Amino acid sequence: MKIFTPDAPEYQSVDTSKLTLVQLDETIHDAKFEGKPIGFFKDAAIRFCRNKSSLVAFVIIAIMIILAIFGPSFNEYGYNDQYGANKNLPPKIPGICELGIFDGSRWLTNRRGDQLEDTTKYPEGCILKTRYAGTVKGIDMYDVKVDYYLYKGIEPGTYYWMGSDYLGRDMWTRLWKGSRISLIIAFVSTSCNVCIGLIYGSISGYYGGWTDMIMMRITEIINAMPQIVIVTLFMLFFGAGLTSIIFALLIQNWIGTARMIRTQFYRFKGYEYVLAARTLGVKDFALIFKHILPNSIGPIITRAMIAIPSAIFTESFLAYLGLGVQAPDTSIGILLSDGQKVLMQYPYQVWFPAIVISVLMIAFNQMANGLRDAFDPTQRGV
Numbered sequence: 001m002k003i004f005t006p007d008a009p010e011y012q013s014v015d016t017s018k019l020t021l022v023q024l025d026e027t028i029h030d031a032k033f034e035g036k037p038i039g040f041f042k043d044a045a046i047r048f049c050r051n052k053s054s055l056v057a058f059v060i061i062a063i064m065i066i067l068a069i070f071g072p073s074f075n076e077y078g079y080n081d082q083y084g085a086n087k088n089l090p091p092k093i094p095g096i097c098e099l100g101i102f103d104g105s106r107w108l109t110n111r112r113g114d115q116l117e118d119t120t121k122y123p124e125g126c127i128l129k130t131r132y133a134g135t136v137k138g139i140d141m142y143d144v145k146v147d148y149y150l151y152k153g154i155e156p157g158t159y160y161w162m163g164s165d166y167l168g169r170d171m172w173t174r175l176w177k178g179s180r181i182s183l184i185i186a187f188v189s190t191s192c193n194v195c196i197g198l199i200y201g202s203i204s205g206y207y208g209g210w211t212d213m214i215m216m217r218i219t220e221i222i223n224a225m226p227q228i229v230i231v232t233l234f235m236l237f238f239g240a241g242l243t244s245i246i247f248a249l250l251i252q253n254w255i256g257t258a259r260m261i262r263t264q265f266y267r268f269k270g271y272e273y274v275l276a277a278r279t280l281g282v283k284d285f286a287l288i289f290k291h292i293l294p295n296s297i298g299p300i301i302t303r304a305m306i307a308i309p310s311a312i313f314t315e316s317f318l319a320y321l322g323l324g325v326q327a328p329d330t331s332i333g334i335l336l337s338d339g340q341k342v343l344m345q346y347p348y349q350v351w352f353p354a355i356v357i358s359v360l361m362i363a364f365n366q367m368a369n370g371l372r373d374a375f376d377p378t379q380r381g382v
Contacts, residue, residue, distance in 0.1 A: 044298070044374040054370020057363040064360060068183055071176030075161065079177040080328040083168035088346050090148050091163045091171075102161075106148040109133065113140035126150040162352045165338060175352055178330040179360075185242065185331075186311040189249035194304050196250070197257025202288050204258065205265025212262070219255045227252050231314075235323040242325055245318060249311055257303055264296040298375025305368035309361045316357060332357045 038046070049055055072079055092104030110133055115121055122144075129145040149158060162171035204215040231248045238244045268274065269292060277291055312332070318324050319333025332353050339350035 048370050048374035051370040051373065054367050054374075057366035057370070060359060060363045061367060064179065064356070064363070065183065067176050068180040072173045072180075075159075075170065075172065077160075077170035077173050079169070079173045079330065081169060083164070085152070086154060086158070086160070086164050086168040087166055088342070088349075089152070089154070089160050089164040089168075090346075091161060091348055092149060092159050093161050094159050097159075104147060104149045104160075105145055106151075108144045108146055108151075110136075110141045111144045113142050116142065116144065122146065123150055123153065163346070163348045165349060166342065171335075171349065171352060174330050175332075175335060175356060178332050178335050178353070179356060181242065181325060181329060181331045182312050182315055182333070182357075185245055185249070185315045186308045189246045189253065189311050190304055190307045192246070192250055193254040193307060194257055194300060197254040197259075198261055198293070198300065200254070201258035201261025202265060202293060205262035206269060206284065206288050206292070208266070216259075216262075219258060223252055223255050225252075231318065232321075232323065235318065240323050240326055242329070245315055245324065248318070249314060253307065253311070257300070257307075260299055260303055261293075261296060264299060265292055268292045268295050298371075302368055302372040302375060305364060305371055309364040312357065312360060312364075 090104050090106050091102040093102040097103035105128055116127065116130070126147045127144055128147060130142045133141040133143045135141065160170055160172070162175060164170060165174070200215065200219075204212045230251050234248045234251065235244055238247070265288075274287060274291055277287055282291070315324065315331060316333030316336065319331050320337045322337070324331050324333050324337075335353040336350060336357070339346075339353060343350050
C-alpha cells in the first residue's frame with residue numbers, strides 16, 4: 001500500500017478545495033452490548049435449566065435426599081423396632097386404603113371353601129373377594145383376598161406404609177434409613193476419590209516425563225487387579241462396616257478421575273497464559289490449582305455425578321453378598337437381599353427398595369448427562 005505525504009508529488013497535484021471532512025459534526029461510538037455479560041458458570045446453569053429431563057432428575061434427587069434425611073421420622077416406628085405379631089404385613093396407607101390402593105389386602109391361595117365361614121380362621125369382614133381355584137379330593141378350593149391386618153388380628157389404626165418385614169419392622173423407616181447410609185457411602189467415597197484422583201492426575205499431567213510414566217504405571221498395576229476380588233478381600237480382612245465399605249470403594253475408583261485430570265493438564269499446560277504465568281515466576285502449586293485446574297471443573301463435576309450411582313450400585317452389591325453394613329444398620333442392598341428370600345410370598349419387600357435404587361441410578365445418570373452438556377465449552381452461548 002502506497003502512503004501519500006504532504007511532500008509527495010501526487011499530494012501536491014490534488015485540488016484540496018474539493019476535499020471535505022467527514023464525520024466532523026458527529027461523535028463515533030462503539031456499539032453497545034445488549035444485555036448483561038454472562039460468566040461461564042451462569043451460562044452453564046442456564047443451559048442446564050433448559051434441559052428439562054436433567055432438571056427433573058435434579059428435583060427427584062433432591063426429594064430422595066430429603067426423604068433419606070427426614071423420612072424415618074415421619075411415623076412412630078424406629079428402624080429397628082420389632083413387633084413379632086406384625087411381621088410380613090402388606091402396605092397400608094391411611095387416606096388411600098379406602099380407595100382400594102395399598103389397603104393392607106393380600107391373596108391367600110388354595111383355601112378350603114368349607115372353612116370360609118369359620119370366624120376363628122377368618123374374622124368377620126376380613127374376606128374381601130374370592131375366586132374358585134379348583135377341587136382337590138372332592139373339596140372346593142378358593143383363592144381368598146383378605147384384609148390381612150384384620151385377618152392377623154392387628155389392632156385397628158395400625159398402618160405400615162410400605163409393609164413390614166419378617167421381624168415386624170417398618171419397611172418405610174428402614175428403606176429411608178438404608179437410603180441415607182447408601183447415599184452417605186456414595187457421596188463420601190466419591191468425594192474422596194475425586195480429591196485423590198485430582199491431586200494424583202494434576203501432578204502426573206503437569207510434570208510429565210519420568211514422573212508421569214512412573215505414576216501411570218502404578219495406576220495400571222492397581223487397575224489390573226479385579227475390583228470385586230480386591231474389595232471382597234478387603235472387607236473380609238478388615239470386617240464389614242460403614243468405614244470399611246468407604247475405604248474399599250477408594251482402592252481403585254480414583255484412577256478414572258486421575259487419568260481424566262492428567263489428560264486435561266496435557267491439554268492446557270502448553271497454553272500461552274500458562275507459559276506467561278510461569279515466565280513471571282508463578283509457583284508450580286499456583287499454576288496447577290489456580291491457572292490450569294479451574295479449566296477442568298466441568299469434567300470433574302460430570303465425573304463425580306457419574307461416580308455416585310456407581311458407588312451406590314457397588315455398595316448394594318456388597319450388601320447383597322452379605323458384606324455390607326452390620327445389623328442393626330441397614331442399606332438398600334441389605335433390604336434387597338432380605339426381600340429376595342421371600343420374593344414369591346411378599347414381593348412388596350423387594351418392590352420398594354428396587355424402585356428407589358432404580359430411580360436414584362437413572363436420576364444421577366440423567367443429571368450427569370445434563371451437567372456434561374452444560375459444562376461443554378463448545379456449547380457456550382448456544
